[in-house]
Amino acid sequence: MSVAELGTSLDLAATAREMGAFIEELYPICRSITGDGLRRTLRAVQERIPLELREVPTGTKVFDWTVPEEWNITDAYVRDAAGRRVIDFRRSNLHVVNYSEPVRQTLSLAELKTHLFALPDRPDWIPYRTSYYERSWGFCLSQRQLEALPEGEYEAVIESRLEPGSLTYGELLLPGETNEEVLISTHCCHPSLANDNLSGIALSTSLARALAGAKRRYGYRFLFLPGTIGSIAWLSRNEAATSRIRAGLVVACVGDAGPLHYKKSRRGNAEIDRAAVHVLQHSGAKHRVLEFSPYGYDERQYCSPGFDLPVGSLTRTPHGRFPEYHTSADDLGFVRPESLSDSLRAYLAILAVIEGNERFRNTSPKGEPQLGRRGLYRAIGGLPDPGQHSLAMLWILNLSDGSNDLLAISERSGMSFSVIEAAAARLSENGLLSPAESSTVAVESTPSGKTK
Amino acid sequence: MSVAELGTSLDLAATAREMGAFIEELYPICRSITGDGLRRTLRAVQERIPLELREVPTGTKVFDWTVPEEWNITDAYVRDAAGRRVIDFRRSNLHVVNYSEPVRQTLSLAELKTHLFALPDRPDWIPYRTSYYERSWGFCLSQRQLEALPEGEYEAVIESRLEPGSLTYGELLLPGETNEEVLISTHCCHPSLANDNLSGIALSTSLARALAGAKRRYGYRFLFLPGTIGSIAWLSRNEAATSRIRAGLVVACVGDAGPLHYKKSRRGNAEIDRAAVHVLQHSGAKHRVLEFSPYGYDERQYCSPGFDLPVGSLTRTPHGRFPEYHTSADDLGFVRPESLSDSLRAYLAILAVIEGNERFRNTSPKGEPQLGRRGLYRAIGGLPDPGQHSLAMLWILNLSDGSNDLLAISERSGMSFSVIEAAAARLSENGLLSPAESSTVAVESTPSGKTK
């Protein structure tokens, strides 16, 4: 089964239910860029797909960065003079500033407030805040909670540990017929935020499971990693292997009710960009294409100038553009099954284009070949329109001079890739097309950087 | 007389009357892609211009195609049980599916209907249908005729012959000062359809007659040929000669009331494309420019990837976009004299641009040359505007660095080519321009492929 066939045969509704259940399972875990919450999350993925877990020790230099100490937390609260937990990590892991150092301190309300974060404009929501690379501590709470705190003494307790350990990420390569690869990367470092990015983890997992059963021209490398430091660590350990990356997508925020947004790679017209734009344009659904910018998710790293990989990002509403972003309102109810399935459908459609996007040479380039005697053209002539399938064949024959891939032919003709691809298949069967180049090189070496 | 002068001196109204009369003369003939109808048509052209007729024998391989058997027809009808001709070739040659094999057969109405073609949406019109490359037979009739046929037995008779013979086309080269050529190609295979393409035959004939009396920088090669197989046959027999083709136009559907449409060559920005777009933009008339597509007339063959010639097509309403297309409603009344003359004017204007589109080098490129002392600039200064002629000279002097032809200067300045050309002539006379390149190579060899 090809990736294109996968897209039509997959039971999207059932898959969406699986994704929803997986998101529910992962939601309570307190994740961070290191530590056991992240590890537990990756092991839950491992129950579904044969992910390999990598551990990068604290102190490892990864380009300009150093893998930090591992953070683990068991409890945290602010207790009032009466001993009541007025802020309680057990109720929501967002209450603690992620990567807070351990603390046990008695403070006045005024002193305490220098460590509190709230959202005046969204008085019921708890914000999500981090302090990965500067030692500090803090609590997040709703504006209403904050305003309800009476004067008095408070005890702030964070039972966390910052110790040498390692950074964990997960990697899975589904090998392809060639040694070129498609990178699928998703960040796994956020605690109880459903859309950002349990939706991405769940979609990537379901995508890997589906692709495992398909015929793959390209290898598919799935990365489940903590944002920024995780992708930098992977790039640092796999620098040479990046030359195999033909295309890539960063998966995030794929479950909200907003329309799909494709953010282009730094290159702007890489094959992945053209494929994604084509699929969205032919989807009939509302969507937006965004130019590359150096803020966002791990495409920032893949598209850094020292790599400049052809990696874009397909999300629904992009980061920072929905009010629920990085707040407790990005909860289980914020993610919708129909959005998850629609996102997965789009991922599969884009990958189907990448898989099928060959470049051919018309073997009969002087004048049109006689399609009729091959049964490729209707016998009765004179009609005003050649029909879509014949027109697709004419476009392919006309443009297949070795310089245009099928996607370029789809773009110029305005026809959908699937129609063009089907017509190209018929022409190939009839000997009217030959591969223009051997871009499908046999696998020569196994990917490096697979130490554990 | 230059081609530009021809455009202004030609009596367009008289020429339109000639074209109209020629269309009327040709209308009754039953043409096809081979046979005597085609031959008679080309001989009628020969009475007006010194066309050479070529015969390509049945069975000749022309690229991927084979010249088919020659088709000739003397009579055809469907007779009811009472012996009445209910469908009669003698009333309209559209009644027979073009290239029908001979038949003489008695059938029930139901059996007969599998061989009948009508247009339910246009109940009074007879469609035009063909079956060139697959042996079959059929009749076309109006939907009203079809519905009026009572149950009963019918005799279907087609007195046609499919026999070894040849494919005929006509060729005329008006030699130019250089051995570069402009190709003018028109299809001659349709039976009684006036706009498609007796209008093209008539316009091409009048154009050739006019150009014969003009000073020609380029040779003009006129091809009158059956669609598809004719141009493929010509290309196959003149492959080397195609390198001389600097520009080309496929002439079709030039007589209806619609606005002019220019369909670009596959290259999209060839000189012919730029010239046609320029002329239409400066015409002041409604018009449309269409991107290349691989469906249409013989530009499909000239623009096949093995040739990729700079050949566009100038029509009025394009094929398939007017309801009368390929029906009996494309009759003598559908073609208008004012459309024919307007089309001819546009052809001449485009060719005038091609003829005049030289590339110069400013001989005084440092600062402006002093136009005033050469009488090229008015003596009294200080006016807000230099006047159109002076401005044209300034544009030419500024852009004539060897990289811009006069058409590019017209495009960048927004001025019409004729103004730019006239200003360039005055500058040349004054020694301020020299030819930038010798694109006007002397004729070295006579065109090949002229066997008969």
Place this chain on the structure above:
Amino acid sequence: MSVAELGTSLDLAATAREMGAFIEELYPICRSITGDGLRRTLRAVQERIPLELREVPTGTKVFDWTVPEEWNITDAYVRDAAGRRVIDFRRSNLHVVNYSEPVRQTLSLAELKTHLFALPDRPDWIPYRTSYYERSWGFCLSQRQLEALPEGEYEAVIESRLEPGSLTYGELLLPGETNEEVLISTHCCHPSLANDNLSGIALSTSLARALAGAKRRYGYRFLFLPGTIGSIAWLSRNEAATSRIRAGLVVACVGDAGPLHYKKSRRGNAEIDRAAVHVLQHSGAKHRVLEFSPYGYDERQYCSPGFDLPVGSLTRTPHGRFPEYHTSADDLGFVRPESLSDSLRAYLAILAVIEGNERFRNTSPKGEPQLGRRGLYRAIGGLPDPGQHSLAMLWILNLSDGSNDLLAISERSGMSFSVIEAAAARLSENGLLSPAESSTVAVESTPSGKTK
């Protein structure tokens, strides 16, 4: 103080008052393309900035031109039979066609009228007319004056001299750290016309005075010269030196109430074009960007194909587009202080971009460098937006691969150059950027062509 700092520290209101006063001082002088009026004007500039005056003798060949005889005028009038001066040069120097040959002649009204110029559509205004290169004489007057002239005899007297002398222009080089130069050119040949171009003379003078006190990466070469022949003479005498010109602006019509107009150089996307467009786009004010055309001021000469220098022109309403153009209505009241100061601000802003437009290479191009540990990124993460300064740093790091200058980064990011430049400075201080090329070559030779 950098040019950018100059732009914010200069007292624009005071400078506008100085410019206004200078315009008033120069207004009465009868200037032309040669002669004492021009010389007096340049000496007035010399009182403010250390301009060097050059004299090019009559008869000197300058490319296609020859420096004409020097023109000086002491008096001119038309006297009626009663001896009354009905047209009087002493009332307005526009009354005499500039460069009129001497005349003393008695004529009928009809004869006289062949030498008179007026504006029927603007009956109260005196036009400005010239006849530099063809010997003739004439008077300009208002349409009302013209119509009021009764029949009778008139004496036309022009006390002018056309004699061997020289053409005068002024030149000032403010040297820079490198030997690349920015050219600032303004025409000084018009008599009593305030906007065209006393405004340009005044602005150029104030600009030179301001830049004299700034740190300059580039040299600034100021030219005060008669239009056309002056710039041609300068180019002719400084041909080799033009290779040092990195950017240039022609200063004219900078005092009227219209919005700023930037006319691009012939190249269309030279650094000066990109800088000017950027500044105007980010100004928040109404403005227009015009494509290059070969009519206008001395950019015609700098952008002639033999030089093709990156020289644009920043004006308010362009020449010929305001009704007062080249008439007595372009008087002192037509020029506004707020327009002069706004124009000067724009010139300084554009030059600040040119000065600061370096090209860097990210020294840590693989993944993002860790800005946080350098204090370049806020410690608390999780916010939806990185803040403008951080975003600017991310853009610079992402695009600084050696191919993008800071202006290109501003363009792609949509951020203002000043924000990008400030962020680049912080990154450079932190060792994250290194110069991509040594475009700042040490001064090797003094400019040539400095004979007097």
